[in-house]
Amino acid sequence: MTSEAIPLDVRDRAIDDDTLRARLAKTWATPRGLWGALTTVDHKIIARRYLVTAFIFLALGGILAVLMRLQLARPESRVLGPDFYNQIFTMHGSNMMFLFAVPVMEAMGVYLVPLMVGTRNIAFPRLNAFSYWMYLAGGITLWLSFALNMGPDVGWFAYVPLSGPEYGAGKRADFWAQMITFTEVAALAVAVEIVVTVFKQRAPGMSLNRIPLFVWSMLVTSFLVIMAMPAIMIASSTLIMDRLVGTHFYNPAEGGDVLLWQHLFWFFGHPEVYIIFLPAVGMVSSMVPTFARRPIFGYLPLVLALVATGILAFGLWVHHMFVTGLPRVGESFFTASSMSIAVPAGIQIFCWIATLWDGKPVFKTPLLFVLAFLFTFIIGGMTGVMVASVPFDTQVHDTYFVVAHFHYVLIGGAVFPLMGAVYYWFPKFTGRLMSERLGRWVVGLVFVGFNLTFFPMHILGFEGMPRRVYTYQHDVPWAALNLFVSLSSIVLTAGFLLFFIDAIRSARRGVAAGDNPWGAATLEWATASPPPPYNFAHIPVVDDANPLWSAPETLTVAGGLRVDRRELVVTSVAEARPEARESSPANSIWPLLTALATTVMLIWSIFSPWAVVWGSIPIAIALTGWFWPKGTPEDEA
């Protein structure tokens, strides 16, 4: 079929604006009702689900944290027993890393990247739907196992032999390992979508040097996911096999090795930190110019810093193993590589400060979160340099110093920007602004509460308090600080509660925002809030890194796309020259069915290796149904 065969009225140039929007809305719509909800492939709807789910997991993980602080507030406390406490801290860590931090960052990417690059849907939208269902199934699996007293109790790092066949009785560690599989499949799917979206679906003219920094950060993050997650997949699969079918990967008596687990886990685990952190700095790089009212200073160094961080991320994993007795020369190499990550981090911090320096800052809530981020994250970065030093690390490794360090990095470095980003992009998600007045309270409570809660933990570490202890005795002098920490955590909890209240309230009753409430420069603000199902009535054409600032009144766009099928523009990787009018798949139930079949197979395989054989058949059928052409206009080429 060629383009001549298509009647002219289905081209966007041939119809007036209102008709165009109506036709596009019909073509790209998600049907109402349950069927629509189960079949949708709209990146915005899926990302919103991802975000809501991730924040629910944040709240659940937060409750676990509060329980831990309750137990540790006093020495020899018997609020929780050791078995329950071990499940709780394992759940807290696994939940926060795998069910909150990574998915929430990817969800921001799924929502924003297609809008920021000016396209109509993410690449492989059905894979995107599948990804969400897998994530949801993994999260439910983990929490259900916890509710059934089968919650993993081996730490989020699940070191063998404690998690292995001999010492990890029952199915607890298997549920942990399989939850990993669920969330990794979901994360890998999103990573592929984002890479291809960024490579191929950028608006015409958005050459590499015009890509918004958040998009760059999501691109680097996606590559980190692609390169790092296979390591944990191999680790968790071999762990399950050791436990279920008696392989010997981690059995030293039969040629296996205990440290092999740690190598595999941290080869994933360290990049994991940057998988969470890089999107956050991307958010900061988006918010800083908007509120400094000045284009970002040092675009190229910032991009290079992102890429450098991504590369270095794979050269640091051994610094989690400094006390395992590895050769000392090798350890010194990893000291150097770990510390060198401070250079790209420093570049970014200096560039942000320079941007603020040269701008005229507008102190709205998102910027306040950025400032809280700078204050807190730099402390976390400093303590990161400290633990990179082998001798320093031998004293603080596996103590509360490290607990403090990574909460400074993950909450200060990632959650603060994320909360700022929620305030910043909330109007785009919902069409309504969050409350500026409550927002200031949220920043204040979270910032003060956080620092009061976590700073003393550095000192507890120096005083010799190890991590992962369910209680401590009267003869060690940790009681006063622990009580202080527990009390401070009330302030932090109050801040998060207020944040949730503000978000829920504003989603229903917030002030209507308009297209571009902050006067920002990037393409997501060039369409309505929330965007229509087709994102842009015409695909934008870009000739500047800050298109909405260089031409504030009119948006240059491209015409000539069909409106009777889901169509978008595919452009070249470097220059973003148009290459094809590609179709984007329509709604489908098959991703959900495939996810269900995969869920059955994965859960079953905890109990029987044959699940891999028999459970694959429904998956194959579902995939065939997914792939088989339905004769819609989207299949035309």
Place this chain on the structure above:
Amino acid sequence: MAGIVRRTANPLLRLLLIAAATMALPACEREERTLRLAPPVASALDGVRLMPIGIGGAPPEVYSALEKPFASNAYDLSQGKRLYNWMGCPQCHGDGQGRSGPPLLDGWWQYGPDVVSVFVTIRDGRPGGMPSFRDKLTTEQIWQLTGYIQTLGAYSAKTAAPSRDDGPQTRPAENRAPAAALFDKFPEIR
């Protein structure tokens, strides 16, 4: 749980709750870790009644009342496996395939597969070399060991059965039903 079910008016919700509870209870039992057995329960668990012939009998009431603890609880079974090694059982029974003592893996036992028989065999010993462990193990530990021995001789593995040890391997682990792989269903009577 029952209270919640009774208070719930909506029949569909009630049905769901009951379904969830029936699914949940076996799981809870299988993974529960009872770290401290109350002393009265422990001593009551010692009261097995053995048939005069020395084979089979009735477990104490508390055993049934607790819905056969130790038989399918993953933690107890793994403790039983550790006790098997710690108490020197392998010296005579090997990895379960027998040595100077009879094999335990084939599930074809002289005094039968009944829990009471196994319990009494461990506690009191048997003529022909099986020593008494009454002075070496507590009642709870003997029950853990009993539960483990039963998974050792099972032809179809329980999901709660222990996995392999971090040691030299001589046979598939209990969660893979080694008896089915290593022995015929009806081995010779020794």
Place this chain on the structure above:
Amino acid sequence: MKHRIVLDLSELPQHGWDSASPTWWGTLAFELIEGTGFALAIAVYLYLYSLAPAWPLDAPPPDLGPGTWLTAVLLISVIPNVLVSKWAREEKVGRVRIGMIVMSVFGIAPLVLRAYEFPAMHISWDTNAYGSVVWILLGLHTTHIITDLGDTLVLGALMFTRHGHNRRRLGDVMDNALYWNFVVVTWLAIYGCIYWIPRL
């Protein structure tokens, strides 16, 4: 915002091939994921090898027969594979149909040989860590053969329907061929690892 049309896209094709196709890039991305997985599995093999006092552990080196035959079959399969890709590019649907049948056979043949390969290791997965790692390498690669075979069968069937005469589906055939090449290349690395490192 007001829109001002500055670019006309109506003459662009409705679907691109190779680097103009998102699917092509998606295939590459998945190959990167799986390639990393293979690389790590091989790294696990080498790691365990570096720790072992003797290698293979308690087993003779694997028999070369089945694995080498399988390697030969995979290498030969590259020829029809490249041809299918070429015919798809030339939109010769008839030839593509034949090619897909041939490639299905070339997907099944290694599976048959693979069945002989496992016993040729002279070790079981639960004997020791060496057994575990060779089995997982073989298993991991087998799943890739099966996946691509499934893909080939479904696409082959599709070629015989009305959907066959479609540039989009011919693009899928090319991407499938690309993936098969990946399966072959990764096997060469695994073959060298499993069969020749123990003979070093």
Place this chain on the structure above:
Amino acid sequence: MRQGSRAAASVLPALLCAGCAGAQSAFDTGGAQALGLARLMIFIMAVCAAVWLAVMAALAFALWRRRQEATEPLAIDARRQRRMSLVVGGSVAATVVIIGLFTVTSFWVTRSLWAGDRDAVKIDMRGYQWWWQVTYRDGNQAFTTANEIHVPVGRLVRIRLTADDVIHSFWVPSLTGKQDLIPGRTNEVSFVAERPGVYRGQCAEFCGLQHARMAMQVIAQSPQDYDAWRQSQLAPAAKPSDPEQVFGEQVFLSKPCAACHTVRGTSATAQLGPDLTHVASRSTIAAGVLETTRGSLAAWIADPQTIKPGNNMPMVALSPDELNAISAYMASLK
């Protein structure tokens, strides 16, 4: 936000001081290794704190500079842009210098940690869930004890670390940094205690249910005291003197106790639990959980699962008389 930082600023110095002392503190040093580490840590922290303050000052000034808010995006001034590039470039260069300095210092301190090959006290330490087995291989006679290490002041102590079940980590912060005990591997740690005293340590790698209660004591004493202690440890267990203790020994040997524990000089030789030959000479029982007294011994034997839930010592049914006697016997094992 500014309020918050002020509140934090007033609390922090108070908190920092708290880190300096304590039974298990990295800054309350008792030997050269820990002192070297503490100095390095203070050096790195001081430099980091200075850098942090400088960055915060720059940020504060950046925000202070132009307080009148602008809504229209600002134009970029090329000359200022160049000046900013210089400052940012300089800051990055300074970062490189500082981390280079840290790397070199760290390497140097690491080397000093392992220096010295003097006549060392050689100890084997094996981690169990959840206690430490300590074997002295010094000299021609070996002996085994648990959860307590005695060392002579001023002499190098070299400890070989292995694990029986899962990974544990040896850590006595006042003497040196930690080192893991890993199944299937052997590690080593060495230190010198220069000040007599009791140093507390604790398992630092999560090892299961009772990771929290797996402590140990290192007791540094003068060489004379150490030798005396050594001689007393080499001796077999004291024979029970009074009837109660004699009965206690009988109970010990006839009950499950002897299936796991050794008391040298009796028929109890099992190795599954701590060696009890001189249990009453140790300052704590159950890996630092209770101070050793006759009462605490009785409490522990009566109900170990309440005191340390999940540990491998079972609750053995004993009559009150038996419990009394056995704790009397245990308390006599000096």
